[in-house]
Amino acid sequence: MCLAVPGKILARQDMLATIEVGGVTRNVSVMLLPEAQVGDFVLMHAGFAVQVIDEEEAKKTLALFKELEQYAEHDK
Amino acid sequence: MLSMTNEEVKKAAAFFTREIEKLASGRSLRLMEVCGTHTVSIFKSGIRQLLPENVELVSGPGCPVCVTPNEYLDTAIAYSRKSDVMITTFGDMLKVPGSSSTLAKEKAQGSDIRIVYSSLEALEIAAKNPGKKVIFLAVGFETTAPTAAAAILMADEAHLTNFYVLSAHKLVPPALRALLASGKSHVDGFLLPGHVSAIIGLQPYDFLSKEYHIPGVVAGFEPLDILQAVYMLMLQIHDQTARLENQYSRIVPKEGNPSACTILSQVYQQTDAVWRGLGKIPNSGMSIREKYQAFDALLNIPIIVEETKEASQCQCGKVLRGLLQPSACLLFGKACRPEHPIGSCMVSVEGTCAAWYKYGAGRWQV
Numbered sequence: 001m002c003l004a005v006p007g008k009i010l011a012r013q014d015m016l017a018t019i020e021v022g023g024v025t026r027n028v029s030v031m032l033l034p035e036a037q038v039g040d041f042v043l044m045h046a047g048f049a050v051q052v053i054d055e056e057e058a059k060k061t062l063a064l065f066k067e068l069e070q071y072a073e074h075d076k
Numbered sequence: 077m078l079s080m081t082n083e084e085v086k087k088a089a090a091f092f093t094r095e096i097e098k099l100a101s102g103r104s105l106r107l108m109e110v111c112g113t114h115t116v117s118i119f120k121s122g123i124r125q126l127l128p129e130n131v132e133l134v135s136g137p138g139c140p141v142c143v144t145p146n147e148y149l150d151t152a153i154a155y156s157r158k159s160d161v162m163i164t165t166f167g168d169m170l171k172v173p174g175s176s177s178t179l180a181k182e183k184a185q186g187s188d189i190r191i192v193y194s195s196l197e198a199l200e201i202a203a204k205n206p207g208k209k210v211i212f213l214a215v216g217f218e219t220t221a222p223t224a225a226a227a228i229l230m231a232d233e234a235h236l237t238n239f240y241v242l243s244a245h246k247l248v249p250p251a252l253r254a255l256l257a258s259g260k261s262h263v264d265g266f267l268l269p270g271h272v273s274a275i276i277g278l279q280p281y282d283f284l285s286k287e288y289h290i291p292g293v294v295a296g297f298e299p300l301d302i303l304q305a306v307y308m309l310m311l312q313i314h315d316q317t318a319r320l321e322n323q324y325s326r327i328v329p330k331e332g333n334p335s336a337c338t339i340l341s342q343v344y345q346q347t348d349a350v351w352r353g354l355g356k357i358p359n360s361g362m363s364i365r366e367k368y369q370a371f372d373a374l375l376n377i378p379i380i381v382e383e384t385k386e387a388s389q390c391q392c393g394k395v396l397r398g399l400l401q402p403s404a405c406l407l408f409g410k411a412c413r414p415e416h417p418i419g420s421c422m423v424s425v426e427g428t429c430a431a432w433y434k435y436g437a438g439r440w441q442v
């Protein structure tokens with residue numbers, strides 16, 4: 001129920017944003033995330049954008065996961 | 077967001093599971109995943125089977141539908157029988173059994189019950205049906221509650237006079253506190269819900285480490301997120317420390333979402349609430365503030381609700397506290413199945429009983 005999906009803001013008019021999720025566009029409210037801007041990746045839940053996705057942190061997590069590969073190789 | 081090849085995922089997962097095994101070194105440990113979305117991801121990706129036998133994942137009270145008590149459903153069902161009322165609800169509430177009926181049964185018998193994906197749709201329905209009293213069944217934790225609060229603010233602005241909310245919102249940290257205070261649910265570490273935390277931030281969980289000396293890690297929902305979070309918990313357990321850590325930093329800032337929290341507390345105030353299986357928990361629910369009372373279904377639409385009865389053999393209460401594995405329930409997979417649920421834990425796809433039924437039991441030692 002607390003499932004939320006990421007999407008990218010394509011356009012914004014007042015408290016309504018057009019967001020792209022996997023090739024489909026949807027309208028969601030940004031009332032709970034007034035700082036959201038066009039170009040931001042946001043997390044959506046039940047018709048609302050609820051959080052901006054921190055791309056730097058996402059890259060760090062990904063880099064860490066990918067780095068583990070070397071350890072896995074190493075230990076064999 | 078995290079694009080990785082299968083091979084890369086496998087290798088990272090192998091690293092985590094190997095390290096977890098080393099850190100656990102023969103001790104029996106129970107980690108609780110609080111959130112139903114975690115439960116589903118754990119079962120789907122087979123994480124329970126990947127972990128060493130002495131590290132068990134136990135589901136907690138984190139499926140909003142599952143913890144909604146019969147009394148709430150009985151009230152919603154009673155409302156649905158009124159000819160001037162229309163019920164708007166998330167789809168997963170439909171099959172949840174009340175004392176003697178379900179919303180699905182009432183719908184089949186002609187009650188006007190509409191499934192919506194957001195509170196905004198409920199608002200639209202209210203605007204289009206001025207002759208009906210439109211009640212939105214507001215169920216969900218801190219992730220969902222602000223969306224209902226926002227709808228109330230919008231209804232207020234639009235001067236809608238036929239939109240009402242029946243609130244059963246619940247708050248996660250007070251439930252964890254109650255679980256620990258009961259002293260019965262032995263937990264060595266918590267995997268904390270990522271999307272709830274995206275709203276409330278980290279501070280509300282401080283008591284876990286400070287008062288109970290139990291480590292907690294806010295976790296994302298990809299299988300590797302969960303494995304990393306388990307690994308982070310294991311590092312702490314191994315070092316005999318207890319901290320609150322954040323594995324899901326790409327989504328969860330320390331302070332959460334202050335705008336959403338402001339809207340939430342503008343419309344709602346904390347109140348005691350009854351949880352299925354956990355009973356009444358102080359300050360764990362949300363009620364509509366006096367200023368927005370005009371939107372409170374209970375205060376505006378009189379209703380007589382039948383006496384609440386619990387399904388006598390359903391063990392949901394114990395399942396939700398991590399005290400009993402679903403397969404130990406006599407009805408599991410027999411009288412109680414997803415297509416014919418007896419208890420709420422079998423209804424929602426996020427329910428522990430439903431996950432066990434769908435994905436196979438896996439191990440669990442109590």
Ligand code: SF4
Binds near residue numbers: 407419
């Ligand atoms: S299997 Fe069904 S009856 Fe048994 S505890 Fe789970 S939901 Fe309740």
